[in-house]
Amino acid sequence: MAQVHDIGVDLGTSHVLVYMRGRGIILREPAVVAVDRDMDRVLAVGSDAQRLLGRTPGSIQAVRPLRQGAITDYDLVKTLLSDLIGHAIGRRLFSRPRAVMSVPTGVNEIEKRSLISIMFDAGMRRTQILERPIAAALGVGMRFDESYGSMIVDVGAGATDICVLSSNEITVGTCIPLGGDAFDDAIIRYIRRKHNLLIGERTAEEVKINIGSAIEPTGELKMDVTGRNLVSGLPKTMAVSAAEIYDALTEPVGHFVEAIQAVIERTPPQLAADIFDEGIVLTGGGAALSGLQDAVFRALHIPCAVAEDPQASVVLGCGRALEDTPTMRLLLNQSKRHWRR
Numbered sequence: 001m002a003q004v005h006d007i008g009v010d011l012g013t014s015h016v017l018v019y020m021r022g023r024g025i026i027l028r029e030p031a032v033v034a035v036d037r038d039m040d041r042v043l044a045v046g047s048d049a050q051r052l053l054g055r056t057p058g059s060i061q062a063v064r065p066l067r068q069g070a071i072t073d074y075d076l077v078k079t080l081l082s083d084l085i086g087h088a089i090g091r092r093l094f095s096r097p098r099a100v101m102s103v104p105t106g107v108n109e110i111e112k113r114s115l116i117s118i119m120f121d122a123g124m125r126r127t128q129i130l131e132r133p134i135a136a137a138l139g140v141g142m143r144f145d146e147s148y149g150s151m152i153v154d155v156g157a158g159a160t161d162i163c164v165l166s167s168n169e170i171t172v173g174t175c176i177p178l179g180g181d182a183f184d185d186a187i188i189r190y191i192r193r194k195h196n197l198l199i200g201e202r203t204a205e206e207v208k209i210n211i212g213s214a215i216e217p218t219g220e221l222k223m224d225v226t227g228r229n230l231v232s233g234l235p236k237t238m239a240v241s242a243a244e245i246y247d248a249l250t251e252p253v254g255h256f257v258e259a260i261q262a263v264i265e266r267t268p269p270q271l272a273a274d275i276f277d278e279g280i281v282l283t284g285g286g287a288a289l290s291g292l293q294d295a296v297f298r299a300l301h302i303p304c305a306v307a308e309d310p311q312a313s314v315v316l317g318c319g320r321a322l323e324d325t326p327t328m329r330l331l332l333n334q335s336k337r338h339w340r341r
């Protein structure tokens, strides 16, 4: 039976989001843990740990325990999840809520079982896994219960899920290891190659968010960046332009569009025709990259829209899946079946 404090959880490679019935999104924190390796002690989790990322001395390390859609450090994922869930639900724990959780597509079956047991230890009565593209589609209110084709593209930090949904199922789909992180890496490589300046991941992400664009920028936007000059070895600040960052992003954006095209080519013609009519919906934080939907439209001539709060789509979908209806039960059961496959 559905309970008031049941939760939806999106365990992403860069952010963890928690939704609670009747309250909406109650937590949105970076998936980062700071540890003191010498003392074998956890120092901070979430945004407190994020502040230390890339700037910690000696034995203190701030790490993202999930990368490219997979778990890289299981113990730290456990710390991350139990800490954040504990904070999010606090005293409501006594009622042992139920959870619907979405995890990166690269997480294997054994890891999924372990995540469910971490959730149990964190106070959940029961945790069901919902496939991420299905969660994203539910989160944006997409209807895919009929034999009509709809396309959802969830652009996360580590990976992008590209799926055609129809009759409550994923008809064709793929997950590529390309998302917001790949855009940041492309910016780092470009600035290093062109200006001999090595910038950090957080700087690259700021540049992407502030002046990055997937289509040719019209203005003369510039931004100051500080990094290490690879010739002198000293810190240096210089201005980079939106045109340069567009240049840097051309290659990963091209791969992104090609991957969508490849999925459409594998889609049964009737469903592909529906997608040409109805368009593609982009979700995930990475979909907020300026001009991304225009880049898709220009290359494929398919209308493309970005969800209102793209980073929240998956967790909102997990929240919807908590509703005790036959469709939601079917979708959760199907997720189980897929994961056994």
Ligand SMILES: Nc1ncnc2c1ncn2[C@@H]1O[C@H](COP(=O)(O)OP(=O)(O)OP(=O)(O)O)[C@@H](O)[C@H]1O
Binding pocket: 011, 012, 013, 014, 015, 016, 069, 104, 155, 156, 157, 158, 159, 160, 179, 180, 181, 205, 208, 209, 284, 285, 286, 287, 288, 289, 290, 310, 311
């Ligand atoms: N305004 C923006 N412009 C461009 N990128 C953005 C913007 N806002 C957030 N991002 C990017 O979105 C990504 C994070 O998205 P999200 O939180 O959905 O990922 P995730 O769910 O943790 O990752 P994954 O789904 O791969 O596990 C980061 O790469 C971040 O840089």
Ligand SMILES: [Mg+2]
Binding pocket: 010, 012, 013, 155, 156, 157, 284, 314
């Ligand atoms: Mg995600």
